[in-house]
Amino acid sequence: MQRRHFLSRSALLAASLPTVQAWAQPGATFPTRPITLLVPYGAGGPTDTHVRAVADAAGKLLGQPVVIDNKPGANGVNGAALLPKAAPDGYTLAILPASVYREPHVQKTPFDPRTSFSYIAMLSDYAFGLAVRADAPWKQWKDLAADAKKRPGRINVGATGAVGTPRIVMDEAASEAGIDLNVVPYKGDADLANAILGGHVDAGPLSGIAVPHIASGKMRYLVALTKDRIKRYPDLPTLREQGVNAWIDSPYGVAGPAGMDPALVKRLSGVFQQALNSPGSLRALESLNQPVNYMDPDAYRTYALQAYEREEKRVAKLRAKGLL
Template structure:
């Protein structure tokens, strides 16, 4: 148990800025179950998809800093304020508690698709500029940004179709309405049962759940790997004793064998940072995203 006097006295809500059923939501729910047992109170997951996966951060900008409302913070939180008025400031409105995990990201296509490899997809995109469409969970998501960086690197064009969550992307791919899925290991069941083919992953080393799939980094070393790590944050002004107490509990869970097995199951990597390191990472990432948005011409203001 953490050394936090009289906290928590009731259930804690954690906002997940994605639809229910995706990899982030599923891992967050398993994490919440473990954390709730250690804290002695239930942790309730509240799904709020849309708005580029930033609704959790928006809620933190106006939430009471008492430790009873927290949010999962994915990478678009640091990007969207450079694109449009996001309704929050990542450097001002959040108290960063713990970095938790990083996604296994990549590109997959239906088994019936003519693209047998990543190289074949690139060749088709070169031959038919703008004709191939890919779907992601949201505008400005890590997958959207990576696909546009790839397009710039290879001098190709393809069309981005944003959705409200990865499950919607997969439904449209499987329904024949979309050619390419760009996203996380939510696609894993479809790959394992043979309905989809994983063409490439974006980590530095091959994924533990897609060991036969090459990484983009090994095919093209000039392109930096992408994990898009996420963590948990609270509102500005969260008391230090609550922040440090939660971080202590979260670290113990992240380092436990049980949670490590959960990460393997859902194709994620452990990327723990304590509150201080996570805060420094957030500031650096926010600055880096300004350059990415400028390079890709994503800003709308």
């Protein structure tokens, strides 16, 4: 019943959007050839899975394929690094993850989030929870925090990326809670999920990859690492509700090189909005436990500038702690 209700609401939303013909008039000069969409993660991962569904729908709306080009590595900024080299004609686009706003403060990058991109459409955000094995001794965050106070530095918490958002938020959460966790970096969510299941670490922030393990009874969430409760797990409290003002804000969206025609940016934003609400995209989001999080070009750019300033402060704190 919940799934039917979710899809029916989404269908109503999609029906309220502009029709396909509004964005793909036969006389339009764009596009006349395939569009390349750079995805800064490997094939088969959560982001790639969702973006492929969006790209398929967008290609049908535009009348030309939107071709995925995977560029994994470099903390997810390989797509952003290539955009400044591309012509601002709309034929080369990239997925921008949250690390794009942090990396320029960590090291020199060939892009500046303030000036290097034409922000087109925010798409979605990951819904993280703090995952443990089903037989873990803690039932909720407060249990783990109490144990950590008794055994400082003895509870191992895995997190993706040495300076990734999950790692930073776990450090922030531990600091706010007055506890000492041993945070262990992992290359990706799949590696971390296997480490939790294998007992190599005690816990770790996981997004959609945890859903099938929770459904099979092998894992559970202690607490939601989102700003608000997760719709799939409405009884799971957030860290904020537990008195710890920390959450993982890690959205991704589509951008092009700086200097794109504003009319083209607006047109592409409308296409990606429709594609985001297509049946294939909604099915992918449901399976990954992610929300629709569309932002138009102006709202997306405003978010990006705010995120860039926030990450500058975060990186300064990491350096002060000797973590960078």
